[in-house]
Structure formats: structure tokens, C-alpha cells
Amino acid sequence: MIPGLKLYYDLMSQPSRALYIFLSMNKVPFERCPVALRKLQHKTTEYKTNVNRYGKVPCIVEPDFRLAESVAIYRYLCQKYRVSSYWYPEDTVRQARVDEYLAWQHLNIRADISLYFFHVWLNPLLGKEVNADKTERLRQRVDNGLNFFERTLLCNGKQPFLTGDCISIADLSAACEIEQVKIAGYDPCSGRPHLNTWMNAVRDFTNPYYDEAHKFVYRLAPEHIATPAVLDDD
Amino acid sequence: MIPGLKLYYDLMSQPSRALYIFLSMNKVPFERCPVALRKLQHKTTEYKTNVNRYGKVPCIVEPDFRLAESVAIYRYLCQKYRVSSYWYPEDTVRQARVDEYLAWQHLNIRADISLYFFHVWLNPLLGKEVNADKTERLRQRVDNGLNFFERTLLCNGKQPFLTGDCISIADLSAACEIEQVKIAGYDPCSGRPHLNTWMNAVRDFTNPYYDEAHKFVYRLAPEHIATPAVLDDD
Numbered sequence: 211m212i213p214g215l216k217l218y219y220d221l222m223s224q225p226s227r228a229l230y231i232f233l234s235m236n237k238v239p240f241e242r243c244p245v246a247l248r249k250l251q252h253k254t255t256e257y258k259t260n261v262n263r264y265g266k267v268p269c270i271v272e273p274d275f276r277l278a279e280s281v282a283i284y285r286y287l288c289q290k291y292r293v294s295s296y297w298y299p300e301d302t303v304r305q306a307r308v309d310e311y312l313a314w315q316h317l318n319i320r321a322d323i324s325l326y327f328f329h330v331w332l333n334p335l336l337g338k339e340v341n342a343d344k345t346e347r348l349r350q351r352v353d354n355g356l357n358f359f360e361r362t363l364l365c366n367g368k369q370p371f372l373t374g375d376c377i378s379i380a381d382l383s384a385a386c387e388i389e390q391v392k393i394a395g396y397d398p399c400s401g402r403p404h405l406n407t408w409m410n411a412v413r414d415f416t417n418p419y420y421d422e423a424h425k426f427v428y429r430l431a432p433e434h435i436a437t438p439a440v441l442d443d444d
Numbered sequence: 445m446i447p448g449l450k451l452y453y454d455l456m457s458q459p460s461r462a463l464y465i466f467l468s469m470n471k472v473p474f475e476r477c478p479v480a481l482r483k484l485q486h487k488t489t490e491y492k493t494n495v496n497r498y499g500k501v502p503c504i505v506e507p508d509f510r511l512a513e514s515v516a517i518y519r520y521l522c523q524k525y526r527v528s529s530y531w532y533p534e535d536t537v538r539q540a541r542v543d544e545y546l547a548w549q550h551l552n553i554r555a556d557i558s559l560y561f562f563h564v565w566l567n568p569l570l571g572k573e574v575n576a577d578k579t580e581r582l583r584q585r586v587d588n589g590l591n592f593f594e595r596t597l598l599c600n601g602k603q604p605f606l607t608g609d610c611i612s613i614a615d616l617s618a619a620c621e622i623e624q625v626k627i628a629g630y631d632p633c634s635g636r637p638h639l640n641t642w643m644n645a646v647r648d649f650t651n652p653y654y655d656e657a658h659k660f661v662y663r664l665a666p667e668h669i670a671t672p673a674v675l676d677d678d
Contacts, residue, residue: 263596264548275537282543289536302523303509309516314498316550362497 216241216271218261223247224320225280226268227423228386232284232379234419236293240270281312284379296376307373311363311380319384322348322355323391331394352391356398359384360405367404370411377415385412389424392431450475450505452495457481458554459514460502461657462620466518466613468653470527477505515546518613530610541607545597545614553618556582556589557625565628586625590632593618594639601638604645611649619646623658626665 217233217240219226233240245251245267252265262269262278269278270286277283288298299305326348333340363372372380388398388409399406413420421428421438428437451467451474453460467474479485479501486499496503496512503512504520511517522532533539560582567574597606606614622632622643633640647654655662655672662671 264552275540277540277544279544279547281547282540285543286536286540302520306509306511306516306520309519310511310513313513313515313546313550316547317555318498321551321555 214272215239216243217268218243218245218271219268220245220247220252221423221426223267224323224387224390225383227389227427228379228383229268229280229283230423231386231416231419232287232297232382234422235416236287236291236297238287238291238293243271280383284312297379297382299373299376299378304373308378308380311372312383315384315387319355319359320387322351323387326352326396327390327394330396349396352396352398356388356402356405359388360402364404364408367407370408377412381408381412382416385409385420386423389427392435392437393427395432395435397435448506449473450477452477452479452501452503452505454479454481454486454501455657455660457501458557458621458624459617461623461661462613462617463502463514463517464657465620465650465653466521466531466616468656469650470521470525470531472521472525472527474504514617531613531616533607533610533612538607542612542614545606546617549618549621553589553593554621556585557621560586560630561624561628564630583630586630586632590622590636590639593622594636598638598642601641604642611646615642615646616650619643619654620657623661626669626671627661629666629669631669 215238217229219230219242221227221230221244245257245261247267251257252262252267258265261271262276264278266278268280268283269276270283277286284298287293298308326345329348330340330345360366369375371377372384385408388405391398399409421440424437425440428440431437449472451463453464453476455461455464455478479491479495481501485491486496486501492499495505496510498512500512502514502517503510504517511520518532521527532542560579563582564574564579594600603609605611606618619642622639625632633643655674658671659674662674665671
């Protein structure tokens with residue numbers, strides 16, 4: 211291992227999973243530094259001082275540089291390491307299309323899914339009330355967001371990946387995000403055959419790392435959501 | 445004017461203002477295509493079909509290319525046009541720091557301020573109730589976000605701009621975002637001298653375009669929020 215690149219992550223975090231898969235796929239050596247979000251390890255003064263001042267995962271730390279935010283980290287790694295060019299194309303127009311998705315997703319697909327996941331799955335664990343009206347409103351947001359994703363961004367299956375014929379960091383980031391909603395008992399692929407095809411394509415392309423990164427998602431998803439079997443390795 | 449670059453924008457939108465200032469500062473010729481958010485012009489089928497499928501502003505349209513999301517548009521313009529290099533530095537580490545802020549802000553400063561603005565200023569215009577508890581929760585989020593911005597990101601004034609000694613697209617984007625909360629009667633600079641110094645520095649550097657882009661913000665902000673005088677030119 212080239213000494214120096216540490217990844218701070220939690221496999222319960224969508225962008226952590228995507229970055230873990232990206233590093234593994236591209237054979238970038240890294241030291242695994244798990245951070246337990248459930249123990250609020252990312253909120254400690256020590257973590258904020260020594261790892262990530264924003265108090266979030268994922269984050270990379272090198273001897274003389276630290277960087278947070280998966281979208282920024284992808285770009286940094288693509289410049290610094292030998293990474294297959296389809297992940298973040300050099301062509302200005304194709305790169306712009308990847309950038310556009312990665313900027314858009316924060317307040318759309320990512321926000322939609324995170325809000326639903328927090329309200330429906332995390333709130334009961336924290337002893338907080340789950341409000342039926344709010345659940346319905348949030349479910350509607352997820353429905354609309356995933357319908358737009360399938361119909362407009364994937365062009366109803368006419369386009370295999372988000373920005374064209376090749377996978378990119380936009381697809382990887384999106385698939386890891388959408389997997390999260392399964393934990394809350396929502397099947398994103400039900401009634402969305404093109405989304406299903408695309409998710410399988412991202413998974414096939416990035417396995418075995420995709421399944422490795424999603425082992426907790428697969429275990430936590432309720433029975434009515436079909437997920438691959440995972441080995442009970444830890 | 446080089447034919448071809450159209451900017452679709454509304455000066456009531458934070459990223460629209462930032463991009464309008466950026467294009468003006470860098471002498472990139474563009475055709476002004478105002479979109480009235482208050483008339484929901486961005487939600488029409490025509491707009492989504494011919495301009496921006498995401499149904500948002502800002503967006504640029506060239507004869508053979510359209511691009512949404514200000515963060516993606518900055519990068520595209522920096523590659524395509526002659527733009528001063530401090531806006532988006534070529535150095536990998538400095539560029540990464542700009543990318544980090546621009547990825548982080550969506551679900552933090554931008555979300556904090558937008559939620560407050562919508563609840564306190566827009567809801568009454570739409571005939572919706574303003575809930576006092578919710579207002580207080582949202583105000584607390586804005587307080588915490590701006591305190592973090594001043595203390596940690598601006599290092600309590602030890603760093604003149606967000607990513608070092610020079611202004612970048614991170615500063616421009618952030619300042620236009622923070623201006624928005626003034627409309628809702630919240631003074632972001634009150635009790636935050638370093639934030640105030642930084643906002644003045646961004647404004648001074650980018651004027652007269654900054655004031656031009658903020659004319660509606662200045663007019664709509666209530667009297668107790670100090671804003672520059674603007675000419676009644678339209």
C-alpha cells in the first residue's frame with residue numbers, strides 16, 4: 211500500500227459506500243478507517259479537529275491534506291490517481307453532464323431519499339414519532355423523484371447510464387443513494403423496470419465491491435424487498 | 445456578442461445572481477433570458493422541454509448544448525472561456541477546496557437559508573400559515589450555519605476568502621446565497637463582524653455587477669436590514 215490515503219467512512223452512509231466502491235474498483239490503495247455514525251463518532255471534537263471539520267463522512271486524509279464531500283473527492287482522485295476515464299470523462303461536454311447530475315442530486319434524489327429514510331426508519335429507533343401524513347408526503351416525494359429519474363434521466367431505458375453509454379461517478383453515486391430507501395421498506399424498482407435494469411447494470415459492473423459495500427443495506431432491508439444474499443462475515 | 449450563449453435566470457434566485465455576476469465579471473457575452481419564478485415559468489412544459497428538463501434556474505443554452513446547475517456551469521465556462529484563474533484554480537489541491545465547499549453548501553448553508561426564506565417570506569405570500577415553532581427551529585439552523593461559516597470556514601477572519609487569499613466561485617456562490625435571508629428580515633452580519641467583512645469584500649470585488657444582481661434583494665429587505673441604495677431603473 212502506498213502509505214497515506216485513509217478513507218473515513220460508514221457503510222450506512224450512501225456517499226461512503228459509493229466512494230468505497232470507487233476506490234476498490236480503481237485499485238487505489240487506502241487504509242480503512244470506519245466511523246460509527248450510530249455512535250455519533252463523526253460529531254466528536256476529536257473527529258472534527260483531526261479528520262473533518264464539517265463533521266461528516268466520507269472524508270479522505272493524506273499526510274498533508276484532508277478532503278470532505280464525496281463529489282469533491284472523486285474529482286481529486288481522478289486527477290491524482292490512474293482512474294479509468296469513463297468514471298469522469300475528460301471531454302468538456304460529457305464532464306459537464308456528470309457535474310450537472312452530481313450538483314442536482316443533493317437537493318433532489320438525495321434529499322428525497324434521506325428525508326424518507328430518516329423519518330420512517332431512523333426516527334422510531336430514536337424513540338421519535340412517525341407521523342402518517344408526513345410519511346405520505348415524503349413517500350410522494352420519493353415516488354416523484356424516482357419516476358423523474360427513470361423517465362427523464364434514464365430516458366425510459368433508451369439510455370443505459372445517466373450520462374450516456376458508459377457508467378460514470380454519477381451512476382455510482384445515484385445507485386448507492388437509491389439503495390438506501392430499501393432499508394425503510396420502499397422498493398425503488400417496483401413498477402420501474404428501467405430503473406431496475408440500470409441498478410442491476412451498476413451492480414454488475416462494480417461487483418464484488420458493490421455487494422460488499424451494501425451488506426448492511428441488504429441485511430437491514432425488510433423481507434418483502436428482494437436483496438442478494440450476503441455472507442455473515444462480521 | 446458571440447452568438448449562442450443564453451442565460452436563463454431570475455434575480456430572485458441565489459445561484460442565478462451568482463452566475464449573472466460571474467459572466468459579467470469575466471466579460472463573457474451572453475443573452476439575457478429572464479424567467480419569472482413567481483409566475484412558475486420554470487415549471488411549464490415548454491421550459492422543461494426546450495430549456496431545462498429539471499425545471500429550475502439558472503440554465504445556459506448554446507446552439508447545441510444545454511446545461512443546468514450553477515456549480516456545473518461554472519466549471520464548464522472556466523474550461524470554455526477565458527476566465528481569471530482565481531475563480532476556479534488549476535492547482536489540484538486548491539481546486540479540491542473549492543469543490544468541497546460547493547458540494548457541501550447544497551444541504552447546509554443553501555438548505556438552511558432556503559428553508560427559512562420559504563417559510564418566513566414566501567409562505568405568507570402564498571396564503572400559507574407561518575408556524576412560530578417551525579420558524580424558531582429554522583432560525584436556529586440559520587444561526588448555527590452562519591456561526592460555523594464565520595468561525596470555521598472564515599477562521600474568524602484569519603482567512604479573507606473561503607479557500608484562501610483569493611476570491612473564488614465558492615465565495616461568490618456563498619455571498620449570493622446568504623444575501624437571500626435578508627429578504628426574510630434576518631440580518632446575517634449582525635453580531636458576525638468577520639462575515640460582514642467578507643461579504644463586503646465579495647461585493648467590492650464584483651461591483652457594479654453585485655449590486656445590479658441584488659437590486660431586488662435590496663428593495664425587498666425590510667427597513668431594519670441595512671442595504672445599499674439602488675436606482676429605480678425598472
